[in-house]
Amino acid sequence: MGAPKQKWSAxxxxxxxxxxxxxxxxxxxxxxxxxxxxxxxxxxxxxxxKDKWRNLSVMANGWTSREKAKVSIRRAHHQGSRxxxxxxxVTPVTPSDDE
Numbered sequence: 001m002g003a004p005k006q007k008w009s010a011x012x013x014x015x016x017x018x019x020x021x022x023x024x025x026x027x028x029x030x031x032x033x034x035x036x037x038x039x040x041x042x043x044x045x046x047x048x049x050k051d052k053w054r055n056l057s058v059m060a061n062g063w064t065s066r067e068k069a070k071v072s073i074r075r076a077h078h079q080g081s082r083x084x085x086x087x088x089x090v091t092p093v094t095p096s097d098d099e
Contacts, residue, residue: 006043008052011040012040012041012044013052013056015037015040015041016031016037016041016049016052016053016056017056018036018037019031019034019036019037019041019049020053022034022036025053026050028046028047028049028050029046031049032044032045032046032049
């Protein structure tokens with residue numbers, strides 16, 4: 001199933017970071033096509049770049065992906081209790097014993 005994982009080199013990481021600075025986040029195909037970065041990132045796909053960037057961003061925040069997931073779950077739960085601000089909010093309904 002798919003090609004085996006290739007460990008990212010420091011040169012590849014640097015090329016990805018420079019590509020994001022030059023072209024922006026989400027412009028993975030453009031970064032791959034840029035001759036400045038293509039010679040380093042030629043074995044990577046746009047999905048590889050996206051995934052690596054996400055992992056670099058999480059690590060830069062000092063969070064592991066598991067910690068980041070816990071924070072987002074807490075935020076969603078906390079924001080869910082303040083749905084009065086949003087007229088489009090959906091309140092879950094649980095059936096009572098009377099029904």
